[in-house]
Structure formats: structure tokens, C-alpha cells
Amino acid sequence: MPHARPPQERPGDARVLDCLYRVGAFVNSTEDPREALDFILAEIVQTLGASSASIALVEPATGSLRIEVSNGLDDASIKQVIGQGQGITGWVALYAKPQRIPDVSKDPRYVEIRKGIRSELAVPMELMGNVIGVVNCDSDRLDAFSEQDVAFLALLTNEASKAVGRIWLLRQLRSRAAQLEALVRAAQGLARERDEPGISQDLARHTRGLLGARACAYYKIVDDVLLQKHLDGELSGSELAPSIAVNQTSLGTVVGRGRPVVVPLAGKTEEHLFLRLSEPVASSSLLAVPVRYEDDTFGVLMCVAMGAYRFSDDDKHLVTALSSFGASSIQNARLYAKVFTVEEGLRRSERLTALGLLSAEVAHEIRNPLTVMKLLSDTLSQGMAPDDPKMEDLDVMREKIAHMEGVVSRVLGMSKAQSGAFRVVDLRKATENAVLLLRLKLQQLGVKVEVSGDQVIPAIEGNPGQIQQVFLNLMMNGVQAMNGGGLLSLHIGVEPGPQGEVVVVRITDTGTGIPQEILPKIFDSFFTSREDGTGLGLAIVKRIMRDHRGDIIVESTGPGGTTFKFWFPVGK
Numbered sequence: 001m002p003h004a005r006p007p008q009e010r011p012g013d014a015r016v017l018d019c020l021y022r023v024g025a026f027v028n029s030t031e032d033p034r035e036a037l038d039f040i041l042a043e044i045v046q047t048l049g050a051s052s053a054s055i056a057l058v059e060p061a062t063g064s065l066r067i068e069v070s071n072g073l074d075d076a077s078i079k080q081v082i083g084q085g086q087g088i089t090g091w092v093a094l095y096a097k098p099q100r101i102p103d104v105s106k107d108p109r110y111v112e113i114r115k116g117i118r119s120e121l122a123v124p125m126e127l128m129g130n131v132i133g134v135v136n137c138d139s140d141r142l143d144a145f146s147e148q149d150v151a152f153l154a155l156l157t158n159e160a161s162k163a164v165g166r167i168w169l170l171r172q173l174r175s176r177a178a179q180l181e182a183l184v185r186a187a188q189g190l191a192r193e194r195d196e197p198g199i200s201q202d203l204a205r206h207t208r209g210l211l212g213a214r215a216c217a218y219y220k221i222v223d224d225v226l227l228q229k230h231l232d233g234e235l236s237g238s239e240l241a242p243s244i245a246v247n248q249t250s251l252g253t254v255v256g257r258g259r260p261v262v263v264p265l266a267g268k269t270e271e272h273l274f275l276r277l278s279e280p281v282a283s284s285s286l287l288a289v290p291v292r293y294e295d296d297t298f299g300v301l302m303c304v305a306m307g308a309y310r311f312s313d314d315d316k317h318l319v320t321a322l323s324s325f326g327a328s329s330i331q332n333a334r335l336y337a338k339v340f341t342v343e344e345g346l347r348r349s350e351r352l353t354a355l356g357l358l359s360a361e362v363a364h365e366i367r368n369p370l371t372v373m374k375l376l377s378d379t380l381s382q383g384m385a386p387d388d389p390k391m392e393d394l395d396v397m398r399e400k401i402a403h404m405e406g407v408v409s410r411v412l413g414m415s416k417a418q419s420g421a422f423r424v425v426d427l428r429k430a431t432e433n434a435v436l437l438l439r440l441k442l443q444q445l446g447v448k449v450e451v452s453g454d455q456v457i458p459a460i461e462g463n464p465g466q467i468q469q470v471f472l473n474l475m476m477n478g479v480q481a482m483n484g485g486g487l488l489s490l491h492i493g494v495e496p497g498p499q500g501e502v503v504v505v506r507i508t509d510t511g512t513g514i515p516q517e518i519l520p521k522i523f524d525s526f527f528t529s530r531e532d533g534t535g536l537g538l539a540i541v542k543r544i545m546r547d548h549r550g551d552i553i554v555e556s557t558g559p560g561g562t563t564f565k566f567w568f569p570v571g572k
Contacts, residue, residue, distance in 0.1 A: 019047050019152075023159045037069040040160050045071050048121075048149055050137040052114060055125075055160060056082060056089055057133040062212045063305075063312075065093055065134065072138075077113050085285075087111035089134045092122045096131050098150050102143040114138065121145040123153045125161045130312075135160060176314070182210055183318065187325040196333045197229065203291070203301065203326040204232040207319055211287075211311075213303040218291070219244065220299040221255065229299075254300050260289045260316045287311040289319045293327035301326075335440050425462045427503055427568070428453070431490055434471035438479075446485025453492035460503055460568040466544045470552075473537045474507045474564050481511030481562060494570070502550070502567040510561040519554060541566075 023043055027036045037055050045053050052072030056065040065082040067073070085094045088109050092099055101120040104110040110120070117138045125133040135157045137145065186206035193199045200218040208216035215233030219226035226244040246255050254261050262285075287303040301323055305311070384391055435442075435449050442449060478488050489508040494501055514522065521527045525539040545552045545566050552566035 015047060019043050020155060020159070023156060027159055027162060034069065037160060040156060041069055041071045044135070044137060044153065044156055047152070048137055048145065049139070050121075050144075051117070051140045052138045054078075054136050055133060056093075056136065058084075058093060058131060065089060068133070073114060080113060082111075087113075088120055088122050089136050092124050092134050093131050096124045096126065098123045098154060100145055100147065100150055102145075116140045118142045119144045121149060121153060123150065123157045125157050127161050132161065182206075183322060186210070186322060190325050190329040191332075193329055194333055194336050196330055196337075199326060199329045199333060200299065201230040201232075203322070204230045207301050207303060207322055208232045210318055210322065211303055211305075211315055213287075213305050215304045217302045217304075218299055219302060221246065221297060226255075226300060233304075254288045254290050255297050258290050258292050258297060260287065260320060262287050262311045262316070285311065287315060287319065289316065289323050291323045291327045291330070293324075293331045296331075298327055298330050332440060338437065422461045422463055424459045425464055425467055426457075426459055427467075427492055427505065428457045430464070430467055430471060431492055431505070434468060434475060435490070438472065438475055442479065442488070445479060445482075447479055447482060448485075448487050450487065450489045451491075452489070454494055457492055457503060458494065458501070458570045460548075460570060462548050462568065463544075466547070470541050470544055470566065471505075471507075473541050474566075477537060477564075478507060478509030478511065478562070481509050481513075483511070486510035486561075495567070497567065497569065499569070501570045503570060504565060504567040506555065506563055506565050508561055508563040513559050513562055514554065514557045519557065522554070523552075 023040055026039045030036050030039075041053050041055060044050065050072075052070070054067045054070040054073060057068045058065055063084045065084075067078045067080070070078050082090050082093075084090050088099055088101060088104075088107065088111075091109050099120070099122045101107050101110070101122075104117055104120050117140065119139045119142055121137040121144075123135050124131050125135060135153060137149075137153065139145065186202070186209075189206070190199055190202055193202060200220065204216045204218040207213070213233065215231060217231045218229050220229045221227075224246045226246060228242045253259070285305040287305075289301045289303075290297050291299045291301060301319060303311070303319065384394075431451060435451065475488060475490075482488070487510045489506075491506045491508075493504055495504045496502075518527075523538050523542040527539075542552055545568075548568055550566060550568045552564060555563040555565040557563070
């Protein structure tokens with residue numbers, strides 16, 4: 001039979017009121033929170049007849065509990081760290097509910113902190129809606145505490161919360177300050193990274209470090225499937241699924257709604273579908289946060305805490321902030337990759353265009369002497385007899401001339417074909433795309449961009465790739481002329497032309513201008529004033545514009561900058 005405390009030993013109303021009065025007076029009179037906690041704990045032990053007692057405070061950074069003051073416990077017991085959800089004390093901290101345990105041997109949650117304990121009473125300490133600690137009473141007797149004792153301890157716990165509030169808030173401020181410093185360092189590191197896999201790896205590592213989590217994984221969205229790309233930390237005997245369908249588990253909510261999701265115990269939800277654990281699944285807690293840039297979700301950060309753990313709102317805000325930095329870095333990395341691809345494509349296109357230009361010029365140069373040679377061979381044959389042996393030589397000559405004419409015709413035909421593939425092009429959209437592609441490079445070089453013009457721009461016929469090349473070549477030409485930054489202005493409008501309306505684009509820089517002595521040569525092939533230049537950029541632009549039945553000129557130049565004007569005919 002359990003040996004309950006006799007009714008006369010229970011604290012009566014008068015004793016409770018006296019105790020509360022003494023505690024309240026002492027708490028208000030002392031400026032030392034620890035002194036107040038020691039006094040409160042002594043009153044609890046005396047009033048409840050406890051064998052031992054302690055007040056454990058929650059560590060803001062980790063969520064674990066450490067004993068702040070104790071009565072009747074040895075040094076080894078005091079030094080123990082209690083995880084959230086661990087033991088009865090950890091359970092009370094996690095769920096914020098008092099617990100009266102008549103027989104600790106029959107409670108599977110019990111973790112021995114001292115020999116001889118038979119019954120236990122634990123009450124959460126709360127401040128501004130947060131559990132900041134737990135008041136714990138132990139007894140060497142069975143069923144030593146009543147429901148009345150629970151109510152009494154709850155009242156004293158309120159006083160303890162007032163006293164400890166200053167300590168806990170100070171610790172929380174210090175913890176958050178350290179986390180914010182770490183967040184800033186992490187954001188700076190992510191901003192320097194230009195490789196998407198490197199960003200996602202750093203994102204998982206920094207997130208784990210900020211939360212002190214057991215592990216953190218980054219899942220990338222690929223065709224409605226989340227693929228694990230990086231895992232930081234170790235899950236002893238556990239593993240996260242390498243791939244998860246977006247419509248499975250709470251990750252679907254994370255992706256679909258773009259909001260964080262907290263799972264206190266994975267084993268009690270569908271989350272076990274993607275957590276393959278050799279240890280009990282119920283021992284894992286999860287925090288999933290989307291990595292999102294504007295309306296695009298790139299992936300999900302999955303944080304794992306072994307044991308029951310309540311990820312706080314602060315945790316969610318902190319990881320959300322870091323994920324935003326990570327998403328911006330991923331977006332920048334993708335733009336850098338796109339710009340690099342475009343630049344490589346432009347270089348290839350420039351080389352091919354230059355080759356085509358050179359081939360066409362060579363073909364034209366060859367065609368003229370071939371025509372002369374053909375006329376001469378016809379003239380020579382008229383003065384010869386049909387049986388003249390030299391007629392055979394002339395026939396061979398005509399055959400080779402015809403062969404070379406065929407080669408020249410094919411080269412010229414290929415050059416013309418390259419300028420084909422015309423379709424409807426929105427020049428305003430082409431302007432915006434060019435600015436977008438060069439946005440990061442322009443920011444790096446300190447160049448601002450202004451786009452203006454008519455509200456309505458008629459569509460033109462053209463080759464989109466070649467038109468994009470015109471914009472990018474001219475914009476980069478302007479950027480190079482503004483060494484050290486400046487303003488690049490793009491204006492697009494409709495103007496009358498010699499044969500009808502034309503769409504005119506003006507690109508103006510604030511650079512040093514073009515020297516007058518080289519101005520007539522700037523559109524010549526292989527002419528350049530830069531050591532690293534090819535002399536093909538403006539020549540290719542000129543050729544493209546003429547292929548589009550338009551043209552390009554230098555409208556103005558000088559110390560205040562240069563304006564290139566180019567135009568396209570409206571319609572076919």
C-alpha cells in the first residue's frame with residue numbers, strides 16, 4: 001500500500017497563505033534572483049515535506065534544462081543536463097503541464113536523478129507565454145504529494161517565475177544576440193558563394209549551427225520531388241529519405257503554402273514515411289522551412305532534433321530569415337550561371353558570325369576572278385579547232401571553274417540562311433530581357449540602368465537570338481566605356497523612316513566618348529581600340545542590323561558619353 005502523508009500534515013490554507021506572504025515579501029525585497037530562488041525552494045521543501053527539490057531553467061539556445069538551484073541534491077545530480085521531453089522534468093517543460101507521480105517506478109518517463117526517490121511533483125514555470133523552467137519536488141515516500149500540493153506549488157511557481165524572469169530574459173537576450181551575429185556571418189558567407197550546390201551545403205550547415213540541431217538536410221525541388229542534396233550532422237542509426245514526393249507528408253504543406261511546419265514527435269504523424277529510423281521514430285522532432293525567393297520555392301530545409309523538442313517561434317523566424325538569404329543567393333547563382341551561359345553563347349555566336357562574315361567576303365572576292373577566268377576560257381576556245389589538243393585543257397579548266405563556282409554559291413547560300421529564321425519579336429521585351437541578363441554584372445560594376453520610351457511599340461520581324469546579341473553587345477560596349485560606373489540609358493520609340501515607320505532604339509552611356517579619329521572605323525571588321533578586344537562586336541552588330549533591313553549609327557559622342565542609334569522597319 002502506498003504510504004500517503006497523513007491529512008494533518010498537508011499544508012492548510014493558513015500555512016499556504018503564510019508561505020505565499022513570506023515568499024512574496026522576500027522576492028520584492030531582494031535584488032538577487034538566485035537568493036530569491038533559494039528562499040522559495042526552502043519554503044517549498046519545508047511546506048510540502050519534500051526530500052529534495054530543484055528549479056531547472058531552460059537554455060534559450062538549446063531548449064535543454066539545467067538545474068539553477070537545488071535543495072537536497074548532490075553535485076553530480078546538479079550538473080546533469082535535461083533534454084526537452086527527457087524524464088518527467090523534460091516532459092513538463094515540453095508540454096507545459098504539471099505532473100504528480102505517486103510512484104516513479106511505474107512511470108516510463110522517469111529518469112533517476114537521485115537514489116531513493118519514490119514519488120515526484122513537477123510544475124512548469126512560465127513567462128510571457130514561454131516555459132522558462134520547471135520546479136521539481138521529490139520524496140522518498142510513495143504518493144507523497146496531493147492535488148492540493150499541485151495547486152500550492154503552482155502558486156509558488158508564479159512567484160519563482162517573477163524572480164527568475166530577469167535571469168532568463170538576460171540569457172535569452174544573450175542567446176539571441178549570439179544567434180543574430182551568427183546569422184549575419186552566415187548571410188555574408190552565402191552572399192559570397194556563386195555555386196548553387198555550395199550554397200545549399202552552407203545553408204544546411206549554418207542552419208544546424210544556429211539551432212544546435214542534431215542534423216539539418218537541404219532538399220531541392222525537382223519535378224514535384226524533393227531530392228536530398230546535403231545533410232549536415234549525424235543521425236545515429238537513422239537516416240532521412242533521399243527523395244520525397246511533394247504531395248507526401250507535411251513537406252507538401254511547406255512547399256504549397258510556403259510556411260514553416262513543426263512536428264514535435266515524428267512517430268505520431270505521417271512523417272515516419274520519410275524518416276527511416278532504426279531507433280524509435282517517436283524520438284525525433286522536426287522543423288521544415290521553405291527556401292523561397294518571391295514566388296519560387298527552390299527547396300526545403302529539414303532540421304531534426306532527437307527526442308521530443310518544441311521548436312519555438314524564434315527558431316522558425318531565425319531559420320526563415322536564413323533561408324531567405326539562402327534563396328537570394330541561389331537566385332543570384334542561377335542568374336550568374338545564366339549570364340555566363342549567355343556570354344559563352346555570345347562568344348560562340350560572335351565567332352560563328354565573324355566566320356560567316358569572313359566566308360562571305362572571301363566568296364565575293366573569289367567570285368569576281370572566277371567570272372573573268374570563265375570569260376577568258378570561252379574567248380580562247382573560239383579561236384581553236386575542235387581537234388586542237390589544247391581544247392582538252394580548256395575543258396578541264398572550265399570543269400574546275402564550275403566546281404569552284406558551286407563552292408562559292410554554297411558558301412554565300414549558307415551565309416544568307418544564317419540570317420533567316422525570322423519571327424515576330426517584341427523589342428520592349430527584348431530590352432527588358434537584356435537588362436535582366438546583365439543585372440548582376442551591372443550592379444557589380446556600379447552601373448545604373450534607365451529604360452524609357454513609348455508606351456506602345458509595334459512588333460517587328462527578326463531573329464530573336466541575333467537581336468539579343470545586338471542589345472548585349474552595345475550595352476557591354478557602353479559599360480566598358482564607363483570605367484568605374486555610370487548611367488546606361490535605353491530608349492525605345494517609333495519614328496518616321498524613309499520607307500515608313502521604324503522602331504528606334506537608343507543606348508546612351510556616360511563614358512569618355514569615342515575619339516573622332518577612329519569614329520569612321522568602329523564598324524569595320526577586326527578594328528579595335530582595346531588590347532583585349534577582337535574588333536568584331538560592332539562589325540557583327542552592323543551586319544545583323546542590315547540583315548534586318550535596319551542600320552546602326554553613332555548618333556552622338558563626346559566627353560559626356562556616346563549614343564548608339566539603331567532601328568528596325570515595322571512589319572515585314
